[in-house]
Amino acid sequence: MFIQLLRENKGVAIFLAVIRVYLGYQWMTAGWGKITGGFDAGGFIQGAIGKATGDHPAVQGWWATFLEAVALPGADLFTYLVMWGELLVGIALILGVFTNFAALMGIIMNFAFLFSGTVSTNGQMILLTLFILVAGYNAGRFGLDRYVIPFMRKKIYKEKEFTPTPLHAN
Template identity: 30%
Template structure:
């Protein structure tokens, strides 16, 4: 593998760790002494998300996305809290392990696209961060970043050749 592939692997793993931490933070892992805990969406995240979605919707200039937030996301905020928490956790695992990294990167692109549509109007800092995230995830998906230092390279060596 070339130096460029190695640097893409470093980028993939680092971004995966960020998503892994974010998803883990949104989950409650239960009592470790009671055996293997089954992670569930934390109560704090379930309670915070409807307020955050309302904030994203109130002045959102993208009419169709504002309608989506009001009519789909806010009324089903418990479901969306679970989707975001589990999505971030699984995306993080996919990128860190380099397993199904292409699929994970494109799923992350969809997730980051929603973040961008929800809050890009709130200021240039958030908009620029979300745009950077979109570009990096798109690039990781297009170059099959899981081939170097990832399980994709071990289990699916014919991909990317």
């Protein structure tokens, strides 16, 4: 019942739009700050690897191994992916275009930051993003998804008589 409310109710869509824009702003400003501020993921990755030691490590061993074997040697690539990923996720969420994909990429980054021992606002952002992901199309109803998704469905199915399933009029 709650999931149906998230996915179909227009009033909830307005609330989701507010959450979506808030999250988008957080991502966009974080990404822009990294782009203009000379961010280097190498230092962050080394710091996370350092948190994997001691009696109560903040970073689990399996994640530290991934960081050491994959992320640290590719720190330049990860720098680029984080900076531009944050900015683009933010813009997509604010505009409400490809909302679910943007939210999915955002939550993956939030989990990566949490796994790396950074708490900050990541937990809050994960919780809010879960509502957007569960809501599906309704989270982008008051955004560009309202126009982009039906257009893409028409192009993908290439059927002359194809009409997207209408949303309930709640």
